[in-house]
Amino acid sequence: MHxxxxxxALLKSKLDAMKQDIQAELRQHNPQQFAQDGGAGDGVVTDVLHHDAMSQYLHHHAEWQALQRAQARxxxxxxxxxxxxxxPIPFARLEVEPTAERCIQCQAAIESDDQRLHLHPHSSM
Ligand SMILES: [Zn+2]
Structure with missing residues (x-):
């Protein structure tokens, strides 16, 4: 750990802010379930969110899972x-992308692999 x-603390607060964003987005997409939010909105909404709808939605939410992993890391x-x-992943990279899990080299390698697969779905035989 470097x-x-x-x-x-900065990364933690960034991750927290990203979580808040997702939760706010959730409320917008499910107004009837989160109708109790009268607009006072000062951080206690998590306790009000309908638990089942929330967990169901978040189960498939890749960004949320990336956030959970980043917080665990x-x-x-x-x-x-x-x-x-x-x-080591440079802090400058984490600052821009707090959920980054790979160094720039490994990320680039993965992305170029993806690109090759997309460009040539049927490799010549
Ligand atoms: Zn690496």
Whole structure:
């Protein structure tokens, strides 16, 4: 772990803010279930959200899962360790993308693999 306490705190608050965004989005898409939110909105909405609808929705929400993983990685002090190769992830990268789990090299390798598959779905035989 190479992050300072201040850097960890910054990442944590970024992740929290992203969670808040998703929860706000949830309420917009399910107004009838979250009708109790009268617009006072000061952070206690989580307790009001309909639990079943929430968990059902979040189960399929990739961004939410990435957030959960990022928070777990942060609490385990491995937020800046690439999950593929173990190299340190620069804080500048985490600052822009708090849910990043790979170093730039591994991310680029994965993305170029994806691109090759998309460009040539039927490889010549
Ligand atoms: Zn890596």
């Amino acid at each position: 992050l300072t306490l201040a850097q960890q 942060l609490s385990e002090n491995i937020a800046d360790i690439c999950r593929e190769c173990g190299a």
